[in-house]
Amino acid sequence: MTRYEVILEKAPCDGIFACLTRDPRFVEAADGLATIDPDADPVYDCEGEVVESRGRIVAAFDDDRIGEAEQAARACPTNAITVREVSE
Template identity: 75%
Template sequence: MTRYEVTIEKDACDGIFACLTRDPRFVEGDDGLATVDPGADPVYDCEGEVTDTAAHVVATFDDDRIDEARQAAAACPTDAIVVREVGE
């Protein structure tokens, strides 16, 4: 499986939450902006590492759901989400 990283730039996110409808791992954070919660998906048992700072959220996954993450990124009207492969 491909290991991939999802980054949300908080300065670019304005809480439209189009990403939430494409990938259930995206949720509204306490600050009113998008964040990632691997346990939020009601269907898949998902694991991932998430770092949430004042500037950005970085989540790393090792599963077969990169296309869902890419769809969430593509749905973001402010281009605040970047998905990139980081290895196998």
């Protein structure tokens, strides 16, 4: 399986939520913008580490769902989402 990070920059996020329809780990946060919650998708038993700091959310995953994260990133009209593979 691939280890990857999903990085969400809060400042450019405008709350259109195109990401939510591509990857259910993206959810609406209390501030009306997107956030990442690995427990939000009841279909998959998804484990991930999510860290938020200074307007940036970084979620690390070790599963086969990188394609969903990449679709969410491509759908984001403000380019607020980046997906990158990371080495162990």
